[in-house]
Amino acid sequence: MVQKAVSSGYLHATTKHQSADAFLIAVPTPFIEESKVKDKKADLGYIEAASKSLAPLLKIGDLIVLESTSPVGTTEKISEWLAEARPDLTFPHADGELSDIRIAYCPERVLPGNVLHELVENDRVIGGLTKKCSEAAESLYKIFVRGECLLTTARTAEMSKLTENSFRDLNIAFANELSVICSKLNINTWELISLANRHPRVNILQPGAGVGGHCIAVDPWFIVQSCPAESRLIRTARDVNDCKPEWVLNQLEVILKNIRVKNPGYTSRDITVACLGITFKPNIDYLERVLL
Known part of the structure; x- marks a missing residue:
């Protein structure tokens, strides 16, 4: 074309x-x-x-x-x-x-x-x-x-565009926070969300390692910039999603440490970590991140 x-x-x-x-x-x-x-x-x-x-x-x-x-x-x-x-x-x-x-x-x-x-x-x-x-x-x-x-x-x-991306950010933050809570309470996050979504007016998103892409992680801050005192929920959602990658890495460190405890002779080269979903949406350019 x-x-x-x-x-x-x-x-x-x-x-x-x-x-x-x-x-x-x-x-x-x-x-x-x-x-x-x-x-x-x-x-x-x-x-x-x-x-x-x-x-x-x-x-x-x-x-x-x-x-x-x-x-x-x-x-x-x-x-x-x-x-x-x-x-x-x-x-x-x-x-x-x-x-x-x-x-x-x-x-x-x-x-x-x-x-x-x-x-x-x-x-x-x-x-x-x-x-x-x-x-x-x-x-x-x-x-x-x-x-x-x-x-x-x-x-x-201008506000319409910011609102659209902030709406997504808030919903993602809810799912991400749920996953952290479920981990602490020893509850299967995926089963919980699947059961909750059986309610006809509930549609919880799938949690992840934060927020992908270059829009949702940035745009809500523009609302916070304009009205810092009034945008408490939007700011909190940003904080929740910004903290999620570190939480995921901490979980991974615990798993790797347990593997080494069970296998005293293992080194980092003996352990394979598979990273699925490196791009934040299907059919787009590969986004490389150094995780460890």
């Missing part, structure tokens, strides 16, 4: 920005982990750099859409950064519907391993800084999206 798009002239890559009618910003938003602060804050440096680098190309009527998962208020910051770089143009954070440039937020909602299908079929949440901004972004996405385009404000769209 990529080869066909390139050979037909619809797709090309460049290291230099080029003039366009619409710009999509999709760059990393990692968190900054300060040594003296427990909570983590988003690093918006990539978004700021991307915004300012395209500023010289902007013309009246252009559309800018941020897709990167971001803290609430980031789309407004883009408008402010661009206004500083291009005082000859007007922007929605200051001039509203009369602004020269349209700016919106539309987070991606795709499952790794099934991206091409979900990019087209999934519903999209589109939040503009103004109604005209939302409508301009909707017109762009309707070119290829078969799902429904749901219009809202930029702040609500």
Whole structure:
């Protein structure tokens, strides 16, 4: 598909920005982990750099859409950064519907391993800084999206993406905490969850060694950053999941120690540890981690 798009002239890559009618910003938003602060804050440096680098190309009527998962208020910051770089143009954070440039937020909602299908079929949440901004972004996405385009404000769209990933994090944390409790009480976690899920309104997830991927383990912190006093449950879920890998390694150390006690002549080379599920989802790139 990529080869066909390139050979037909619809797709090309460049290291230099080029003039366009619409710009999509999709760059990393990692968190900054300060040594003296427990909570983590988003690093918006990539978004700021991307915004300012395209500023010289902007013309009246252009559309800018941020897709990167971001803290609430980031789309407004883009408008402010661009206004500083291009005082000859007007922007929605200051001039509203009369602004020269349209700016919106539309987070991606795709499952790794099934991206091409979900990019087209999934519903999209589109939040503009103004109604005209939302409508301009909707017109762009309707070119290829078969799902429904749901219009809202930029702040609500930003929070929607964070909420989706935080919901997953909270449910995973519940399953992970259950496994720790069951281990201490000498209860089979898998049997317990299987029995509890027989209730028609209960659907507990399967516990694991924490949280995989690069989204769920990061995005909830952006809510905590915005409202630290109010996001107690979200922060606790992050703490539970962040502690789970160490708990799993401790369990493994106990098992290995017991094997050596039963087999005094054994060394580390005599013991094989099988690691299943190295990738956090099926059909995606291999993720290597050094466990021991």
